Amino acid sequence: MNWLExxxxxxxxxxxxxxxxxxxxxxxxxxxxxxxxxxxxxxxDAISSWWVNLHGHAHPYIAEKLYQQALKLEHIIFAGxxxxxxxxxxxxxxxxxxxxxxxxxxxxxxxxxTEVALKMAIQFWWxxxxxxxxxxxxxxxxxxxxxxxxxxxxxxSVFTLAFHDLLFDVIFIDVPLVENIEKLQxxxxxxxxxxxxxxxEPLVQGAGGMKMYDAALxxxxxxxxxxxxxxxxxxxxxxxFGRTGKLFASDHLAQKPDIICLSKGLTGGTMALGVTxxxxxxxxxxxxxxxxxxxxxxxxxxxxxxxxxxALASLDLxxxxxxxxxxxxxxxxxxxxxxxxxxFPDPFLKVQNIRQTGTILAFEINRGENVxxxxxxxxxxxxxxxxxxxxxxLGNTVYFMPPICLTEEEYFKLADVTESILNKL
Numbered sequence: 238m239n240w241l242e243x244x245x246x247x248x249x250x251x252x253x254x255x256x257x258x259x260x261x262x263x264x265x266x267x268x269x270x271x272x273x274x275x276x277x278x279x280x281x282d283a284i285s286s287w288w289v290n291l292h293g294h295a296h297p298y299i300a301e302k303l304y305q306q307a308l309k310l311e312h313i314i315f316a317g318x319x320x321x322x323x324x325x326x327x328x329x330x331x332x333x334x335x336x337x338x339x340x341x342x343x344x345x346x347x348x349x350x351t352e353v354a355l356k357m358a359i360q361f362w363w364x365x366x367x368x369x370x371x372x373x374x375x376x377x378x379x380x381x382x383x384x385x386x387x388x389x390x391x392x393x394s395v396f397t398l399a400f401h402d403l404l405f406d407v408i409f410i411d412v413p414l415v416e417n418i419e420k421l422q423x424x425x426x427x428x429x430x431x432x433x434x435x436x437x438e439p440l441v442q443g444a445g446g447m448k449m450y451d452a453a454l455x456x457x458x459x460x461x462x463x464x465x466x467x468x469x470x471x472x473x474x475x476x477x478f479g480r481t482g483k484l485f486a487s488d489h490l491a492q493k494p495d496i497i498c499l500s501k502g503l504t505g506g507t508m509a510l511g512v513t514x515x516x517x518x519x520x521x522x523x524x525x526x527x528x529x530x531x532x533x534x535x536x537x538x539x540x541x542x543x544x545x546x547x548a549l550a551s552l553d554l555x556x557x558x559x560x561x562x563x564x565x566x567x568x569x570x571x572x573x574x575x576x577x578x579x580x581f582p583d584p585f586l587k588v589q590n591i592r593q594t595g596t597i598l599a600f601e602i603n604r605g606e607n608v609x610x611x612x613x614x615x616x617x618x619x620x621x622x623x624x625x626x627x628x629x630x631l632g633n634t635v636y637f638m639p640p641i642c643l644t645e646e647e648y649f650k651l652a653d654v655t656e657s658i659l660n661k662l
Contacts, residue, residue, distance in 0.1 A: 240275070262622075267294025270643050272627065280627040283639050283651050288443070288475050290506030292554045293642040299507050299550040306546040315343065315539040322545035329552055330512065335471075335485045336493030339517035342532075343510070343540035347474035347500035348382025350511035351436065354496045355386045356534055357515060358434035358468040364522040364530045372428065374408045374435040374467065380444035381436060381472050390436050392445060395609055408432065412442070413454035422461050429465030434496075436470040439486035440594055443475040446607065446634040447599035449592050452489045459492035468519065470496045474511075478502035478555065479563040479641060482595030495519055505551030510544035562641035566596040569648045570637065574598060576652075581659070588659060599636035602662065608632050617658055624654040 241260050250261060263275045270293055272280045282290065292299070306322065313320060327341040342357070344350050355373065362370040373390050380396070381387040388397045389404040397404065408428055410421050425432075439455065442448040462469055471494035476486035480502070487493055496519060499512040523532050538544070570593045577600065581588035589601040604613045614630035621628040628635065637651065 269293040270640050270647050278622075279625055280622055281625060281639075281647055281651055283621075283626055283628050283637055285502075285638050285640050286506060287501075288480075288638055289501045289504075290640045291478060291502045291551060291559070291642075292505045293640050294506075296505065296507075296550075296554070298554060299505055299547055302546050302550040303507070303543055306543055310542045312538065312541055312543070316535060320540070320542050320545075322542045322549060323540040326545045326548050326552075329549065330499075331514065333484060333552075334497060334514055335487035335490075336495075336497070337516055338497065338514040340515055340520045342513045342515070342534075343536075343545075344513065345509050345536050345538050345541070345544075346382075346511050347472075347498065348384045348387045348511075349536065350474060350498035350500050350513045351381045351390070351470075351472055352384050352386045353511070353513040353534060354436065354470045354472075354498050355390065355434065357496060357513065357519060357532065358470060360530075360532065361468065361519055361522045362433050364525065370431060371433050372406070372408055372431045374410065374425070374428070374432050374462070376412050376437055376442065377409045378412070378442050378445040378448055379436075379438060380442065381438075382474075394445075396444075412448065412450040413458050414450070415454070418454055418457060421458060425458070425461050425465060425467075429462075429467060432462075432465065432467045434468040434470050435459075435462045436472055438472050439476055440481055440489060441476055441486065441597060444631065446601075446609075446631050447592075447597060447636045449594045449597075449599070456490055456492050459490065463492065468496060469494045470498065472498045474498055474500045478551075479559060480596050480638065482563060482567045484555075503551070504544055504547035505554065507547040507551070508541070508544035509538075510541065510548055559641055562643070563596060565645070566639070566641060566643060566648070567593075569645070569652075570596065570598040573652045576656075580656075587662065596641065597636060597638050599634055602630075602633045602635060602659075604633060604662070607634070613662070616662075620658050620661065621654055624657065626651055626654045628655070 240263055264272050265275050266273050270282055272282050331338050342353055344353050359371050375390045378392050380391045390407055410424055411417055413421055459469055471487050473485050477499050483489055496515045504510050574591050574593045577591050587603055589603050591600040601607055602613050605611050609632040611632035613633045617628055617630050
């Protein structure tokens with residue numbers, strides 16, 4: 238059977254121009270850090286299959302746990318019913334989260350996790366008789382998902398171009414730098430009483446081009462936001478579960494969020510699952526005899542038992558031996574960053590803005606504009622896959638975000654292929 242021909246006839250792939258798109262690569266299986274196609278080729282998954290895979294593909298421990306759960310309970314409505322995997326996962330997550338979180342609300346992906354957070358924060362003020370406090374503060378260059386609320390609090394970009402007239406107003410500010418911190422503080426002081434919540438990607442703005450910024454300066458923003466009683470929402474969909482070198486990016490900060498959003502690595506990349514956790518203060522606004530103050534939100538697959546089981550298995554693996562893998566990746570990225578800076582010391586030539594936060598390394602190729610549609614990214618993907626490595630730059634931004642199970646030999650292959658591509662460009 239010609240699967241690719243059927244794919245072309247039936248399927249609409251995400252983030253893909255439909256008229257000019259090349260045929261997708263047909264992947265038959267994955268194992269560890271590798272993907273295998275139908276032609277016998279293999280590819281080192283240097284981006285963790287869209288940042289989700291932590292422990293390697295087809296991990297036998299997660300697979301066995303899923304199998305056992307599937308024999309017992311595959312799904313049940315989560316309004317009026319509950320089950321062990323959801324309860325156990327919430328009980329294990331809450332002590333690990335960076336702050337004093339009280340409750341877990343389940344959804345099914347990163348975008349819905351941020352939708353839940355935004356609605357939760359806005360209704361917090363509505364429930365407390367301050368419905369006029371509904372503005373959202375967010376960073377320029379941010380990306381929080383593709384549903385309408387998530388798009389609204391994301392930077393106005395090519396991702397949202399067709400919908401700009403339909404998105405709600407947001408107060409956008411630059412990420413904090415030494416030279417702009419006072420200006421940002423004055424905006425927050427001026428607008429604070431109208432702002433319901435501040436949503437931010439801590440330390441690394443992912444889809445916006447792996448932009449990285451200083452924890453100490455973010456700390457200053459959070460301190461002022463909390464003085465203004467602004468609800469702080471950390472979008473850790475991408476940065477959670479070890480990507481920044483600590484379990485969560487917010488662990489690098491003394492100021493903790495009031496709400497945190499999780500997905501991607503939550504299940505080790507095995508199942509779709511979203512989590513929005515909140516503090517007791519947020520939750521208390523919904524403890525009321527007035528039924529209109531109920532949080533009317535839910536999903537058909539809320540707290541799916543299989544997804545919760547995968548997340549529990551992923552936590553088992555994280556607690557067992559993942560820390561050493563995270564530390565290794567941080568070290569290797571640091572060494573390769575130094576090598577790139579030595580090789581490309583002039584930022585006006587080929588490689589610009591070499592940077593690293595934990596297991597994430599990124600830099601720009603100096604060719605054309607720094608935009609998502611820059612075609613140098615597709616060229617790099619093509620060359621890398623010929624060398625058995627799957628890189629998927631964000632336009633001209635090249636980045637590494639591999640599974641934390643990556644071996645030294647695999648990392649050196651990734652680094653060697655990347656260096657070879659830079660020499661060819």
